[in-house]
Amino acid sequence: MMLESLSMILIALGTVFFIAGTVGLLRFPDIYCRLHALTKADGLGLALIALGVALLADSMGEVFRIILIWFFVAVASATCGHLIARYERRSGEGPSYD
Amino acid sequence: MTDPLVIFDLLLGLSIVALALAVLSVRDLFAAIVLFVIFGLLSALAWVRLSAPDVALAEAAIGTGVTGALLLKTLHHLRYVTGTLDRPEAMNLTPVTPVPMPVLWVNAAFCGLIALGLAVAFLEAPKVGPGFDALVAEAMPASGVDHPVTAVLLNFRAYDTLMEVVVLLAAVIAVWQVERGLSEAPAPHLGEVWQGFARLALPAIVVVGTYLLWVGAEAPGGAFQGGAVLASVGLLLLLSRFYVPQPAHRGIARLAFVLGTGVFSAVALLVSGGGRVAFEYPLEHAKTLILLIEGLVTISIAVTLAALFHGREPVALGEEERRNDT
Amino acid sequence: MTPDMIYGLTGIAVFAIGLAGALCAQDRLRRLLALKLCSMGAGFLLVVAAWRVPPDAPDPVPHALVITGIVVVVSATAVALALIRRLQSLETRDDD
Amino acid sequence: MTTDPMTFALFLPLFGAMAVFLLPRASVAIGLASVAATCGAVLFLARDVLAKGEVMTALGGWEAPLGIALRADGLSVTMLSMTCAVGLLVSLGALDSFKGTGQMRTRQYFWPLWLLLLTGMNGVYLGTDIFNLYVMIEVIALAAVGLTVLSGTRAALRAGLEYMYASILGALLFLLGVGFVYLHVGRLDLAGLIEAEPSGALSAALALMVVGLMLKTALFPLHFWLPAAHANATAPASALLSGLVVKAALYIFLRLTMYMPLLDEIMVTSMGVLGACAVLWGGVQALRAERLKLLVAWSTVVQIGLIFIAFAHAGPPGLHESWKVAALLILAHGVAKAAMFMAAGRIRAELGHDIIRDLDRAPVRPTLAQFTFALAAISIIGLPPSLGFIGKWSLLEGAMSSGYWHWVVVTMIGTLLSVAYFSRVFAGFLRFDRMRNPVAEHQGWALADLPPLTLALAAIGLGLVAAPVLSFIELGYPFGAAP
């Protein structure tokens, strides 16, 4: 029971981060800010949700797979964030300072 | 109170329809492809909701992942050929005369009418309909595997699956026939972070692909999903120029394309005889044979999909030929 | 409102949208996208047909059919795209 | 190993295709050998069918509906024999068309694509499962598109792309129909469809499949892709596409009609009306065509229309009769059209062009190819004693006996039109007065004229043995009731 409420709280927290990320994507002025908001918020959001779901999992195998997924998404999203930023800079759009 | 999952389904269904409309109506072709990829992944989610994880896997990996890359590749090539790479937007590339409004309306009305008729026919369908469930359940012990979808694909309807691999083979032959040459639209250098990531990701993808193939015997997964995931290794190698196809590699590539079809059909024929017909695996060897076929088919699918992505027979063309040919 | 009904109608709508696009889209790439939408619509219908009422044991046969269909469609797409690329190369060259 | 000839009819071309693709240098030898071997398997199958009436193999030992069965009866063996025999002769003709080092690449890709096409078509003629038929028509479509664009010209590529789009859309309509059939009937084998209770929804499903097939077989007004695709392909590919490939979808349609619960007067008549439009429109377009191959391609549109009229002439009670007429016409057209396209290809090869207006200015007259063309035209127009004549005659007879005079009128107009447009070609063959130079010594005939000539002679000769052919088609009662 304890575990279940804990996981509920974690998942809810994760969702809040996702919402924050989306708001950032919609409201921030340029690519770089949006990228920053999104990768950070979503990375954390997914981590919390993964933790919450892992607490509910039935077997160690599932927990292991959940951790793997989280790890891969974290690494991939960092790399992809970097690639997008790099792409944008090479396309000649610098950050805006207004 | 309404079940929130119903709201989730409704929202997902509506957004899938909206995305379908957006794919066709957005002006920029690059955006249309991005939207199509998202449309495909949302559809995969919908199929998960319908308890079809196998289909969702196949759709995510082949229908969306590989197809999305294929579409982007083509768009990039078209922009390169037409010299519009430096434009920020990718508009229609063939000259388009606008369709007159009345035609559009007639077309929309026509398709709407068809949709209406289909919807009526769909809603008329019996709620608890006849199906293959009972037959499959009855035949499962004799199939050699524990996962029904794999049993259907590689045993009960193995003939269909063989022909599906033949379709892939036909596709790669046709693509090689249409296009050839080594020259290619240039690609950017991806930098060091990417190199580090690739060193981690490529083996991870191989592991996941193999795992999907292996797990197919008892859980969702199998040759097609595993093959498509492995194909994405090929995609990454080709995209990042870690591997550039050479004319000398054509022989082995041909062998890899044919491998799956060849072994599949050879096994199908060789098990027959002595009262058994083609595709009738002896029960005690069924699992081994199915895994053998699946393993080799996976390799073929992975290589074929990667070759379809590369999209041309790697032939060194002479100067004259290149001028006439690219 | 059950999932099969929602997604069944979704599939039919997607098919019709794809059909409309395939009939009047002029750009080659977009026409292909429209045809892909049609294929997804057909896939939806089969997956829904497999689901029916007992949600824990859907019929595996249509699932296998859809997987086959996905592979077939990606093959056809690849050939069409190769034709599009080659044609564009030839046309651009001839325009010069 | 099994000795089932059906299995071999499927696997031999498949193995051939793989071997040819792996060993491009030996493509001609392996390719010819596999087509010939497939012919042998079909002969064995014909023997079995003659003895037993119908043959069935449940692949994998799984009976339908769970598994997929192969089934052969008189009709399917007739189609198989036509495919293999025409295919073998076209292959022989292709030896000449693709000779020389310049055509190395064309040759390398012709063989695997053609053998895969053969696999797909044999699969269609032996298939009993509607989803399996879907996969088969996709195999056919991809191989056929590959063959269409073999020449690599811009016109061929454009036509090939249109063909590809039409094929994909047709196949997807068919697939959606399959989905609806499963939704309502819960099984996918043709036998299951007969047992199903007729309902509006099931008719909708079958209608979807039929529209998809109409697109694939190019019935007016869905024929838009055909003339360009068939006219711009290389000659052997055109012969295969026009003579054989469109017949696969037509065959599936023929099989489905048996299971159509709502095959009522209205539906049959509307098929006939579309067929009539195809005959008239195609005829007019053929009259206007400037190039020989384009004319021949439009004549395919006309012939497809004629086959649909053959369906319509008798109405539902007469389906047990009218399918035979349709089958005869399919057979006649398959043989004659392959001959005609190959002859047109030969004429083009000798003259260097195929512009109809300038045929009579040519100093070189490829006499044998012209003769072949004329023989094939006799069958297509429907003059006695060709197989085309028997087909058309049975059509007219059936229509007259059921009092459908309108179909008689349309068929006659169509025949007159075909006489008119083929006369344009004959006039070019026979006139010498507009020539700029005297006739050269070379009369332009070669060993390569032999395969098309054989086919054209077969189209005429089969008319003389129409009665045994008809009784063979009826073996195994493809349409249920005893004829």
Place this chain on the structure above:
Amino acid sequence: MTTYLGVILVILLASILAGLVRVLRGRTPAERMIAAQLFGTAAVAILLILSQVMDLPALLDVAMVFALLAAVTLVAFVVLASRRIE
């Protein structure tokens, strides 16, 4: 618990849909790629939760494939949207 997770699912889906506005409104390819990345991560989260709601551990494999393919697709976006020839 199921109801609760259902609500969470709806919220996550809504957040994806809001991100789609970027794809439609955006002017540069980069904006669309960012939205695609949001989508990849959120879909993985949805699948993780769905695996509990529907009690289907196989969905974890689906999530894994989503995660891999999101990365591959993004690399394809970046490489094949490049405007410069280097």
